[in-house]
Amino acid sequence: MIRSIRVQLLPNNKQKTKLFQFAGAARYAYNWALDKQMDNFREGRKLQTDHELRKAFTLLRHSEENKWLLDISNNVTKQAIKDLCIAYKNFFRKQKQPGYIKYSSKKVTHYTRIGKSLTIYDMNGHPKFRSKKNGDFRFYQDNVKIQFTDTHVKLESLAGSKRKNRQRLNWVRLAEKNRIPVRAKYTNPRITFDGENWWLSVGIQISRALKPLRGLFFVCKKQQPAHTEGIGIDLGIKDLAILSDATKVGNINKTRAIRKLKKKRRRLQRQVSRKYQMNKKGDSYCKTSNLIKSEKQLLRINHRLANIRQNHVHQATTAIIKRKPSFVCLEDLNVRGMMKNRYLFIKIQEQNLYEFRRQIEYKAQWAKIPVIIADRWFPSSKTCIACGHVKKDLNLSERIYVCPACGNVIDRDFQAALNLKRYGEAERMISAS
Known part of the structure; x- marks a missing residue:
């Protein structure tokens, strides 16, 4: 390894x-x-x-x-x-x-x-x-x-x-x-x-298998017993991840620290743009010392934002793996296709969804925990957890799932996590038989 x-x-x-x-x-x-x-x-x-x-x-x-x-x-x-x-x-x-x-x-x-x-x-x-x-x-x-x-x-x-x-x-x-x-x-x-x-x-x-890195998790602080039941994880925009045991991993981009840094970055970007226009000579731009300083400050803010988000994903994935579930089931998201949505592409980009999956996979490998990736077209949010009815016309704005067949009312993201857990259990049974 x-x-x-x-x-x-x-x-x-x-x-x-x-x-x-x-x-x-x-x-x-x-x-x-x-x-x-x-x-x-x-x-x-x-x-x-x-x-x-x-x-x-x-x-x-x-x-x-x-x-x-x-x-x-x-x-x-x-x-x-x-x-x-x-x-x-x-x-x-x-x-x-x-x-x-x-x-x-x-x-x-x-x-x-x-x-x-x-x-x-x-x-x-x-x-x-x-x-x-x-x-x-x-x-x-x-x-x-x-x-x-x-x-x-x-x-x-x-x-x-x-x-x-x-x-x-x-x-x-x-x-x-x-x-x-x-x-x-x-x-x-x-x-x-x-x-x-x-x-x-x-x-x-390294010849031996490594243990996951130590980390903190601001939602789930209790140490879980070894080899608990499997976990289904639904990734989203409102929250980074919703687990099948109703645990939520918050969106770090909604915190005060991130919003303050993004506001500072916007102002600095406008400042840099104005300086470029002031120093324009014909078709070329003259870079002054103050402009170089402003660009370095902007680069430092971008690095700070990336580090905060990366650290948040590390803490969340480490806390999930430290619970030692019997398996972890994730959905196969088409992140490149999701980025084509002009209204949500910035929020999707800031969530680091693929990085979350990558860290789960290699940390689970260290802990010898199987990772199951659900099919991309598996209707995790549209399938009722109570009766199995598939609601094909479910819109993204409907955050509460109301089943037209049995009347079940449940949060759509939590239901997706439960369906992913059920999908993982079925895959484990098929592989075992």
Whole structure:
């Protein structure tokens, strides 16, 4: 089993400079390899393999124009080229999937309006060039040469010198102490920059099953007995989740802290927009120091909002798994289709519905609890829990379900959770027989 850990880095100014150089080299190698593959396609040649591209890039590194690449670890650029080849494999695999749409309707409309023809680069899923303007700062570290202590991590070739006093630059301070095991087998270490901080993510191979992380839950505080009955979970917008035992996980976006941050963000966005208009010179915009400061404040607020929502989902999923149910049944939501609703797409996006399901699945795997995903077209809200009647004309505005057959009156979300629990029990019986 591989457990991934993400921890913040605290580099000094010299280390930050080197980290940006490493990220720039990885971006350069990725874009170079993508340009090569695009040329091969245009000229009708077969796409080059990972080995051929890396061999050609090694010759490029030793050329007179690209001597700056010699200061960067070879593993950084090699892995960037390998990432591109993996992206192409995913692109070809996506084309073979049923229902694949070659070009999006918006792109077709746009290209028709401007009088340009679509190319393979515009196909859905095709690898895109990495851009510095979009904040693409990430690179790979060798999983064998990376080293950890309780407080620091050693990155490969960061110092650029073998002198003892220079070797200190290789050791970057970690924001959390004893977060990553010192002696372990590491997989796929990655360094990323989110516009504000540098982060290290690494996978650790573990032979035994892990227990769920400890967490708090503001609704259900009592410790439940081990291996209780199964749980059906209905995800929604009014509340994040409604459980089959009538427990509700509240919507964090309705709290005062979130509303206050969103109000501050709206004002700051207007402020940034006005500054852009004030500094407009012809067709271009001039970025002043105050504008850069305002954008950093806006980025910090966005990170704060994302962290609060992520923490809320972690607390909720951890509390559910700590109850040790016999199974967990979720519905297979079409989140991408739900996002097409122009009235509710913002609220759906803020709920992190898919993230809730992802965390439930991997935490349940740690605790050896089966997770059952109900069919996407299973009428969990429309089916009466008392008599089984399906009310096909149930509108989204009807929050209370009134059964026309037996007269049963129940909250529609709670009924959906009960039906999901019943669905999970039936699936368990089928699998057992």
